[in-house]
Amino acid sequence: MPATRRPRKSLGQHFLRDRRIVHRIVDAADIQADDIIVEIGPGRGALTKSIVEVANSVILIEFDEDLVADLTERYADNPSVRVAHADARTLSTSDLPEIGDRPYKVIGNLPYYAAAPIVRNLLEQTHQPELLVVMLQREVAREMTAQPGKMGLLSVATHLYAEPRTVCQAPPRAFTPRPKVHSTVIKLNVRERPAVEFESVDLFFTLARAGFAAPRKTLAGSLAVGFSKKPTDFAGLIEEAGLDPRQRPATLSMDDWGALYARWHSAAASA
Numbered sequence: 202m203p204a205t206r207r208p209r210k211s212l213g214q215h216f217l218r219d220r221r222i223v224h225r226i227v228d229a230a231d232i233q234a235d236d237i238i239v240e241i242g243p244g245r246g247a248l249t250k251s252i253v254e255v256a257n258s259v260i261l262i263e264f265d266e267d268l269v270a271d272l273t274e275r276y277a278d279n280p281s282v283r284v285a286h287a288d289a290r291t292l293s294t295s296d297l298p299e300i301g302d303r304p305y306k307v308i309g310n311l312p313y314y315a316a317a318p319i320v321r322n323l324l325e326q327t328h329q330p331e332l333l334v335v336m337l338q339r340e341v342a343r344e345m346t347a348q349p350g351k352m353g354l355l356s357v358a359t360h361l362y363a364e365p366r367t368v369c370q371a372p373p374r375a376f377t378p379r380p381k382v383h384s385t386v387i388k389l390n391v392r393e394r395p396a397v398e399f400e401s402v403d404l405f406f407t408l409a410r411a412g413f414a415a416p417r418k419t420l421a422g423s424l425a426v427g428f429s430k431k432p433t434d435f436a437g438l439i440e441e442a443g444l445d446p447r448q449r450p451a452t453l454s455m456d457d458w459g460a461l462y463a464r465w466h467s468a469a470a471s472a
């Protein structure tokens with residue numbers, strides 16, 4: 202391995218140094234020998250080492266060309282490991298020949314600046330992973346795992362495709378260099394089908410974005426802001442979905458979003 206380079210702040214390079222957290226992540230992924238593991242942002246290989254000890258097929262997705270070169274050299278003699286230079290925000294897993302139509306799992310200590318877009322890209326793949334175990338900024342993890350009462354747009358976007366749970370916390374001292382923020386590891390068990398039956402995901406998000414356009418207002422008030430209409434335009438539709446126009450958007454469950462979407466879509470179709 203070449204001499205250690207300075208971590209690139211712009212690429213969110215905070216390398217994990219706490220072995221207990223490495224084990225928590227790897228244990229949460231429940232890796233079996235025949236699993237295909239996609240590791241996002243392997244960096245200097247803190248997680249990779251433990252993954253490679255168990256899995257026979259490991260694909261490393263790294264954006265930093267220098268780290269790609271280091272990892273390629275390190276694993277040159279290991280046919281189980283392939284290193285790919287790619288941006289995980291735009292990666293298509295259908296371009297990874299090892300996967301084909303086989304199940305795969307994703308593991309990653311994600312760069313803070315791109316964690317939400319990376320998770321979103323992976324959850325929106327045509328051939329989705331069966332699960333993700335990822336570390337991200339504590340506040341982002343909190344929103345992704347939030348339950349009805351505290352949900353925002355990112356919570357809905359996450360719960361639409363997966364059942365999320367918190368695995369463990371990681372303080373700044375678990376990394377080098379130390380970040381300014383705290384981190385959390387979460388596990389996302391991907392659903393067999395999305396939690397809401399929709400005609401297209403874009404249509405669903407048209408509604409969900411409007412639903413959170415003014416999250417402190419009532420649901421009717423927020424939809425009115427989002428669609429530039431009056432709250433009274435939405436009261437009937439919300440009641441027909443079995444909801445209360447005065448409830449806050451954060452209180453809706455995924456079943457509630459499904460009922461609201463169905464009413465909204467059929468009202469739009471018959472208008």
Ligand code: SAM
Binds near residue numbers: 213244
């Ligand atoms: N896995 C290592 C660890 O735990 O020590 C490194 C984690 S570090 C927080 C994030 C890693 O993601 C870095 O290696 C960084 O170069 C890489 N990275 C940054 N942006 C990326 C992107 N868009 N796609 C893939 N990897 C990225």
